[in-house]
Amino acid sequence: MMRSLQSIPRSWLYVILIVLLAWPLIKPIGIKLDISDETRRCYEAIESLEPGSVVVFGFDYSAGNKAEMEPQALAVLRHLLRRNVKVIGLAFVEQGPILGEQAFQKTGWTEKQYGVDYINLGYRAGGQGTVAAFANDIPGTFNTDISGKPSTSFPIMEGIKTAADIDLIVTIAPGTPGPEDYVRQVFSSYQTPLVCGVPAVAITQVAPYVQAKQIKGILGGSPAAAQYELLIEQPGDAVAAMDAQSLAHLLIVAVIILRNIGYLAEKKASNNTANPSGRGTHS
């Protein structure tokens, strides 16, 4: 019995995982979701924006991590739409512009006036160096929008020169360029408030900047996206995925416990075999 706990076939584990992921997606359990302080800080940063404020939205994620990052982007964009602010979308990741277009469509931004209420400035290559260039000269770095028209020809860009003219930067970024680059190149020079969305595994990397008050708040992974959806009272994909994530985490914890019980039992058995009398070897 204990030996079998040491060698559960991988295929069994995979089947159990598929069932545990699929079941709550088909029939939601409705596990209660608490709102974390970090998510609430992000929400409050956006809630405090005055109508007409200018927000730069960095679509710095790609198709590979869309599943984890897009729910965050959608939830924040929906909130921004409600706050009646202006959004300048841009990307330092090559797939960002098309994902930005999709996000604008999914959240209802496309019903607003393009170039007046929102704009998509597309992608610029160069990583951290380009983030610095953006901070110093926004219309110079992003001189055209996604369709190739001069960015300065749009009313939304009037009076926008450097990062000092921006009221808030939101970046949804699983890697680099990401929050750290914005802190180094934008916040350190212009003190523009920054909110970011990162995958759950990257929270640790960004947390020191939040404690140092260089980032106003972080959204970490799908749980934060789900909490944000609840805060804006528009439950979406992230809330639906939370039951599945909970059960998957529970399964991982369960297999770790089972494996260790098996290991300890086997160790005890091998000790008994080596020393059947149970006495020490020294007389």
Place this chain on the structure above:
Amino acid sequence: MKSTVPVVITAVIGIVMILDFFLPVQSVNNMASLLQSWGIVISAFAMGLGAVNLLRRHTGIIAKGEKSMLYSLLLVGSMILTIIVGLFFGTGSKLYDFLFTNILSAASSTLYASIAFYILSAAYRAFVAKNLDGWILLLTGVVIMLGTAPIGAVISKFFPAASQWIQDIPNTAGMRAIMMGAALGVVSSAVKTFLGYDKSYLGQGE
């Protein structure tokens, strides 16, 4: 001369960028902006160069009829198709959007999702506590996993609280130390590069 000129160029550019950060002098700021624009152009060229290299490498594999030529065919075919659609129909076209959403996005998300299976398998095979360090790692992992999923709070409020504490105190302290160490390393590396002690970026050893 062959190595001195690039070192001088590197040092001058590096010093201009540092001065730009600390000095509000218009001429220095303008110079830095110009250099940053050049950087963007060079990065864009580098992407093009990468694409050409990829194409050359894989057309070579196809021409030689190597074992993996099927994958190379698929890569080159997808690349050419995407370039044609992007150039002739535009990146905002429905066809481009279709390719992105139904092929690239779907395939990438599938690969990303498969991590869950690797994590489960790896956790089962490798997460065995054989000593005190192993137990600390295991218990921390369990607390974080339960603390970050809603089920943790349902089981006990201890999990989210403990998870937050681990992330806020020991994790952040460790992360800060790593970041400060890395920053000092970057400064030292920059000084070595500016002074010409480190020429590895020119394809030469120190």
